[in-house]
Amino acid sequence: MKIARLGEPGQEIPVVIAADAAGVERTFDARPVTTRIDGGFLAGGGIAALGDAVARGDLPELAGAGALRIGSPLDRPNNVVCIGMNYAAHATESGALPPTIPVVFLKPNNTVAGPFDDSPIPPLSAKYDWEVELGVVIGREASYLGSVEEAAGAVAGYLIANDLSEREYQLPGAAGQWTKGKSLPKSTPLGPWLVPAAELDANKLRLRSWVNGAPRQDSSTADLIFDVPTLVHHLSQYMVLEPGDVILTGTPEGVALSGRFPYLQDGDVVELEITGLGRQRQKFFRAGPTGTTRQEA
Known part of the structure; x- marks a missing residue:
């Protein structure tokens, strides 16, 4: 279903x-x-x-x-909670050591977009990047959970996410901050579907991405440093997870930040796929100074 x-x-x-x-x-x-x-x-x-x-x-x-247009499977989520550098190879290509505890940050929920909507590149952006990620949807309130087994029971389902990131805004520099680099309009396409947790084994899902048809990322959730129950349990010790919250579990290697590929440009097309969760496609355009965000049907 x-x-x-x-x-x-x-x-x-x-x-x-x-x-x-x-x-x-x-x-x-x-x-x-x-x-x-x-x-x-x-x-x-x-x-x-x-x-x-x-x-x-x-x-x-x-x-x-x-x-009909396909929107995000969820009406606007309550919170979008993100995990950074949760694949060892991506941490390495980012110039960091794999973390020993989850790296956590938030995205505003108004960044959520449909999986096939046209996607704006910010007017002053030079380093806009793609990130295919497994998204976890929370189905019940979770706070101070006692075990990873209990945490697994809080998951309602799964979906695909693209955690679009502006690296020049995000990373250290004149005023680099993760929040600035992760909060841009329509920078969190979700979907096309929400698949119930009982119908999918999230431990061995293949994640892939392409830019203009050329392969970029190709990995598996088996390579996650911190798996889904571990993340839900960990987050519940620091925040109340509410039904409708979405956790983005991190992206594998193969992004532009690696230096192996160019950053996104006007007219580029990004496609993402996760086994059992379908496929996304976004065409990118340079937003004007008024923040124009056209949409692809």
């Missing part, structure tokens, strides 16, 4: 993509069960309710679904 939201920004329709009785994958309108895919939906057992509705045949097929 895949949970998605289709339609123009602010008008997205929640849907379930699932096989019908004949085994053909179809897109079903989820509005008989919920009008929102958010923290309240997740905390209230919404995923199980959708699964039951699909099994009973209670959801109508959504006519014309294939022609």
